[in-house]
Amino acid sequence: xxxxxxxLTVAAIVFxxxxxxxxxxxxxxGILMSIELxxxxxxxxxxAFSRFITPEVLTGQIFAIFTIAVAAAEVAVGMAMxxxxxxxxxxxxxxxxxxxxx
Amino acid sequence: xxxxxxxAAFYIFAAITVAAAxxxxxxxxxxxSALLLALCFIGVSGLYVLLQADFLAAVQILIYNGxxxxxxxxxxxxxxxxxxxxxxxxxxNIPSRVVIFxxxxxxxxxxxxxxTTPWHYSSGVIVEDTPSLLAQLIxxxxxxxxxxxxxxxxxxxxxxxxxxxxxxx
Numbered sequence: 109x110x111x112x113x114x115x116l117t118v119a120a121i122v123f124x125x126x127x128x129x130x131x132x133x134x135x136x137x138g139i140l141m142s143i144e145l146x147x148x149x150x151x152x153x154x155x156a157f158s159r160f161i162t163p164e165v166l167t168g169q170i171f172a173i174f175t176i177a178v179a180a181a182e183v184a185v186g187m188a189m190x191x192x193x194x195x196x197x198x199x200x201x202x203x204x205x206x207x208x209x210x
Numbered sequence: 211x212x213x214x215x216x217x218a219a220f221y222i223f224a225a226i227t228v229a230a231a232x233x234x235x236x237x238x239x240x241x242x243s244a245l246l247l248a249l250c251f252i253g254v255s256g257l258y259v260l261l262q263a264d265f266l267a268a269v270q271i272l273i274y275n276g277x278x279x280x281x282x283x284x285x286x287x288x289x290x291x292x293x294x295x296x297x298x299x300x301x302x303n304i305p306s307r308v309v310i311f312x313x314x315x316x317x318x319x320x321x322x323x324x325x326t327t328p329w330h331y332s333s334g335v336i337v338e339d340t341p342s343l344l345a346q347l348i349x350x351x352x353x354x355x356x357x358x359x360x361x362x363x364x365x366x367x368x369x370x371x372x373x374x375x376x377x378x379x
Contacts (some may be wrong), residue, residue, distance in 0.1 A: 129235035164334035181366035
């Protein structure tokens with residue numbers, strides 16, 4: 109019997125993989141991909157709670173829709189910033205973008 | 211029999227999702243990572259189908275695979291160096307053992323919380339016709355949030371254009 113805990117476990121594992129990538133990746137494109145993985149894990153959680161805890165109302169799915177909208181906006185702005193950084197500094201390595209590092 | 215098929219489908223989609231997500235962070239070629247990210251999104255949409263969120267499964271495929279994964283592939287192509295080798299390496303200056311420990315600790319703590327929390331499963335009727343009910347909710351109860359999301363998307367679009375193209379002065 110597949111219950112809520114199974115879905116939450118998958119989401120936790122995907123979130124931790126995204127966390128690992130976020131902390132360890134070298135290029136900012138890879139870091140942005142890891143953030144997308146984490147957002148997807150959160151969406152799985154929202155929809156699993158909506159299905160098992162409150163199946164008669166759709167609040168969790170509504171929240172997931174707005175999360176997807178925010179994620180799409182975030183990727184658009186993030187990729188634009190990556191293009192800008194690449195155009196200005198000719199690198200996408202996070203370690204070399206250290207002008208604001210003190 | 212239905213129960214068995216449901217269980218098998220869950221494990222297949224969960225395996226696809228986790229394996230693809232693992233590939234995204236372990237592959238050293240950025241294009242492989244982007245394509246595995248698309249596969250991971252497909253696995254997640256399969257999980258949505260199993261959770262009876264059919265509309266969101268379609269939205270997941272449309273937005274994540276149709277827009278976000280493609281933007282990642284395009285971004286990878288436009289910021290490429292002379293060779294693909296090592297384009298998605300892990301940072302050597304960051305102690306990977308510490309990062310693996312932090313991520314593993316997160317999984318262990320979360321699984322412990324999931325196992326010990328007493329979940330109150332509801333026995334309410336599951337909504338069958340999600341798209342029409344979602345549309346009704348978005349245009350009534352969540353109207354303000356929908357307008358805010360629209361403004362956010364507009365601002366993101368203008369911001370992306372200004373950032374990528376630059377402003378004429």
